[in-house]
Structures are given as structure tokens and as C-alpha cells.
Amino acid sequence: MIPRHPHRTEDCRAVSEILQRVGDKWTVLVVGKLGDGPLRFNELRTAVGGISQKMLTTTLRGLERDGFVTRTVFPTIPPRVDYELTELGHELLVPVSALGEWARLNTQRVRAARARFDEVHA
């Protein structure tokens, strides 16, 4: 249960920074979909579902900038652009998936706690 506490402040900041990166509305969804292999822009759009193309573009740019995703343009008509996870992206997916699994397993407990709290603080 993590008895040790290697919490140097600067490290916590780095952690927080990454978590905010990963914690925006769409990043994990996009990375998750790309985990199965490369996808084109609109494939990704429909795969994720509910994302505007502006936010998909923004999210992908951010992921590309941080080295998690590669962007490959095929100069055809009509144009074709593939997005694919890099090695770093795949590695990121490991702890993120673990957290994801935790979230999946504990959604009910959180929901229950939330319901109790809202009940009391009505």
C-alpha cells in the first residue's frame, strides 16, 4: 500500500503536469483508440465519438508535440493522414491502462460515495 513516500515536491509537480496532460477531456480516449493500431483522422473521430474536429486536432497536436503520436501525411487527393502511437505512446499506455483498469473496477464505489455525500449535504 505504498508505505514509502518518495514525494519530493519537484517530482510531484512533474507528475501533476503529466496527469493534467493526460487528464484533459479527450487525450486518454484518443490514445486508447490508437492503442489498437494507426487510424486516419476521421476514423479516429468516429471511433472516439462525440469529439469535435477542433478538439481532435488540438488533442492530436498536443500528443504529437509530446512525442506520443506520429502524424503521417499521404499527399494524395483527397488527402490522407494517419496517426499512430510512438514507442513512448505505447509505454505511456501501460500505466494509463492500469489506472484505467482501477477506474473501471472502482466506478461503483466512487458513485456510491458520491451518492452518500450528496444525500448528507442535500
Add this chain to the structure above:
Amino acid sequence: MIPRHPHRTEDCRAVSEILQRVGDKWTVLVVGKLGDGPLRFNELRTAVGGISQKMLTTTLRGLERDGFVTRTVFPTIPPRVDYELTELGHELLVPVSALGEWARLNTQRVRAARARFDEVHA
């Protein structure tokens, strides 16, 4: 390298929800500090550093609502309020710490990728 892909859309949403919860500016920092044991409001404030009391309150309320933290009021003068991680909070800290460790180990790679990207897209 996560060859499997258990990415049911609803699960991804739950994951995304938790990550946004955990991905706000202060939550991980606060949970991290509480990982070492219970703390009073102002102890937490100075331990985290740079957080306004409004945001600390907000963050703690959110954590309490979701069942990650307990709030204990001692009816003394002056008042004393202790915050402590729940069992659920400690469990959350496990995958979060793993992600944190990943972040700590890979900060440089991300920074390098970012510098490269910014160089090209000057």
C-alpha cells in the same frame, strides 16, 4: 505492450472521468501529501505550496465527495480539522503512483520531444 485491447467505449468514458478528476491542478498533489498520513488544513496548505485556500477547500470537498478522503472536525477553539486518506484513497494512490513514477522517469523524453517539435514548428 498491451497487445490486448479491452476498450469498450463506456469503460473508456469511466476512465476518462476518473482521469479528469485526478487530472485537475491540485488533486494529485493533495492526495500525495496525505499519503504519508493525516494532515490539518493549513499543514496541507503549506505542504502542497502555492495553492489558494479556496482551491484547497474545493479540492478537498471533491475528494471527500468521491470517498477518497475523510474530514474530521474537532470542536475546539480554535477549530482543528484533519484530513485523511480513506482505504479507497490509498488504493487510488497505487495506480496513480505508478503513473507518477512513469512521469518522473520519462519527463526528459517528453521535454526532448517537445523541444524538437517546437524547433520544427517554429
Add this chain to the structure above:
DNA sequence: CGGAATCCCTGACGATACTG
């Protein structure tokens, strides 16, 4: 098809002042 540009709105966050 895969964007870029624009407008707009909401909510996160910070600073300050006040209170039991």
C-alpha cells in the same frame, strides 16, 4: 478529407475580504 479560423460560453482558478 483534414484541417484552420473565428466566435462564444462555461468553468477552473486566483486574489481579496470577511466570519464563527
Add this chain to the structure above:
DNA sequence: CAGTATCGTCAGGGATTCCG
């Protein structure tokens, strides 16, 4: 000490339109 109340700022995000 541990908040609450109020205000202001600013970035995240959505809808729409235009472009190569």
C-alpha cells in the same frame, strides 16, 4: 484556524464557417 463569499481572469471546449 478553517473556512465562506465575491469578483475577475483566462484557458478548455463546442459550433460554425471556410480552405487546399
